[in-house]
Amino acid sequence: MAPSRDNLSAVLHKARDLRLEQKELPEPGPQDVVIRIHKVGICGSDVYYWHRGRTARFVVQSPMVLGHEAAGVVETVGSQVTHLRPGDRVAIEPGVPCRLCPICKAGRYNVCPAVQFCATPPVDGTLTRLYRHPADFCYKLPDHVSLEEGALLEPLTVAVYGCQRAGVGLGSRVLVCGAGPIGVVSLLTARALAAARVCVTDISPSRLEFATGQGADGTVLIDGASEEELAGRVVAALGGPPTAILECCGAAPSVRMALQAAAPRAKLAFVGRGPPDMDLPMVTITAKELEINGVFRYANCYPLALDLVASGRVQLGPLVTHRFTLEESESAFQAALDGRGIKIMISVHD
Known part of the structure; x- marks a missing residue:
């Protein structure tokens, strides 16, 4: 041609x-x-x-x-x-x-x-x-990986890096805040990395329904309840407090809720983009020795993302x-x- x-x-x-x-x-x-x-x-x-x-x-x-x-x-x-x-x-x-x-x-x-x-x-x-x-x-790209999947490696790579920064691994209880595209690929990645359970939160019932279809073990609708009550729902959905948190929506109330729900020494990765300044519960962070990690795009993650897709572990x-x-x-x-x-x-x- x-x-x-x-x-x-x-x-x-x-x-x-x-x-x-x-x-x-x-x-x-x-x-x-x-x-x-x-x-x-x-x-x-x-x-x-x-x-x-x-x-x-x-x-x-x-x-x-x-x-x-x-x-x-x-x-x-x-x-x-x-x-x-x-x-x-x-x-x-x-x-x-x-x-x-x-x-x-x-x-x-x-x-x-x-x-x-x-x-x-x-x-x-x-x-x-x-x-x-x-x-x-x-x-x-391998012959069996489509060009659409090739384009989607970029957001998947964000999720791979976010999971690394949050310490997701075998047996993790993972909270994903936000069920948009990055939240969903974070769910898929956490499952592929052998997380024990994954809970997803969002303000949209339809997006939570989609997340359930993609393997979420539990979902929590952000419906105006207090941060304390929502944190309790997360812990119940996971069967225990989350050990790894992927914050994919950037909303300050979501972050505070996640930190309240978190297990001691849990890791939270800021994947979503929120306001430039945010009030956080420093006493909770200190008392639980929580680790908060920024996520800016990704580094050295494309090969792993491609392998997850090529192997069929992520669809x-x-x-x-x-x-x-x-x-x-x-x-x-x-x-x-x-x-x-x-x-x-x-x-x-x-």
Whole structure:
């Protein structure tokens, strides 16, 4: 097939100003590949950029291509690339660090001060027909792993890292706060890592019903009850206080409830993005010797995430509830903002 000369892209100029535009055709550097993007999942950060023009400290100040949960087919390779070739199906790890600083060399490249992350201002993302990326941050997919699953490796990798930071392992009693896409993949990952029981909380009955179908041992609806009462419901659902907590919604009452429910010396991983400041029960944290860990994206987790999917231990297919084309990107972002389904997928190439 002749290379496409079409590089239609979803470009965000400011909040609620998303335009389909032709971008310059990329050429690979010596260590890069050019990928024909096929599938891009919509992340919560993408929705914030589209709806508000910012997320956390990152603000859209110039036109930017959205999207970072992506998979596609290699079209061309750089002269020094040896592990990939045209036609290979790959998942894209969207954060590229400097690789040279002490933080990178210690293996913590996700917090490298110079990291460039797709669709984080001013770096363009992957909602584009053709995309250039460093080859060492692309992962070849086995034949039985779909391109949609390849795109979903990105949120799955967030869950893998979150589980690591929360100490999830054999016999853990795990509390997952929030049943959105990251909460659900955190549930799936905790089950794959041999957690004894997993309880999921949310304000949405339909999302909790979905979590039950994905293997949650118990669910707790956040229904206006006191934090103490909700903590008691969590402990009852788990058959004991949680030893590992994945906080995936970022709401301060949810965090306080989880800390009240927590077992002594439990670990809590902050996966969700909440307000910049938060009141926490320091006496409870101190008395229980609780460990609170931040989670910023992930590092060295893509191979494990891919193995979980390739081995069948994690099934990602049911997460995709709505599908749109690149030309329907505006409708896709509106659907995500409205909270429709679990995961929304955009087909850039069918």
